[in-house]
Amino acid sequence: MSWQAGVFLAVLAIVLVTFLPSINSALKQAQQIAALNNEIDATRSEVEALREKNEDLKDPTHIARKAREEQYYVEKGKNAVIVTNQETSEDDDSDTVSPQRSQPWYLELLESIEEVGNSSNTTGTGQ
Numbered sequence: 316m317s318w319q320a321g322v323f324l325a326v327l328a329i330v331l332v333t334f335l336p337s338i339n340s341a342l343k344q345a346q347q348i349a350a351l352n353n354e355i356d357a358t359r360s361e362v363e364a365l366r367e368k369n370e371d372l373k374d375p376t377h378i379a380r381k382a383r384e385e386q387y388y389v390e391k392g393k394n395a396v397i398v399t400n401q402e403t404s405e406d407d408d409s410d411t412v413s414p415q416r417s418q419p420w421y422l423e424l425l426e427s428i429e430e431v432g433n434s435s436n437t438t439g440t441g442q
Contacts, residue, residue, distance in 0.1 A: 371377045382388040389395040416423070 379388075379390075383390075387395060387397065
C-alpha cells in the first residue's frame with residue numbers, strides 16, 4: 316500500500332470520526348421532530364373535536380336532546396315512558412307482548428318495597 320493511500324484512509328477516518336456523532340444526533344433530532352409533528356397533529360384534531368363539542372353545547376336543541384336521552388328530562392306538558400324490557404320473542408306474531416308474571420303484581424310490588432326498605436337500613440343512614 317502506498318503512503319498516499321494510507322494518508323487518504325487516515326484523513327477519511329478522521330473525517331468520519333469527526334462528523335459521525337453530528338450525523339447521528341441529526342438523525343435523532345429528525346426522528347424527534349417527526350414524533351413532535353405527529354403529536355401536534357393529534358393535538359390539533361383533539362382541539363377541533365373539542366371546538367365542535369363546544370359548538371354543540373351552545374345549541375339549545377342539542378342540549379334538550381341530550382337532557383332527554385341521558386337525564387330523562389321531559390318537556391312541560393309531555394309524558395315520559397321508559398321501556399326497560401325491550402326483548403320480544405321471535406315466534407310471537409302479535410304486536411304487543413305481555414310479560415308473564417310468576418306471581419300477582421301486588422306481591423311483586425310488596426317485595427320491591429321490602430327490598431328498598433331493607434337496602435336503606437343496610438346503607439347506614441345514621442338512624
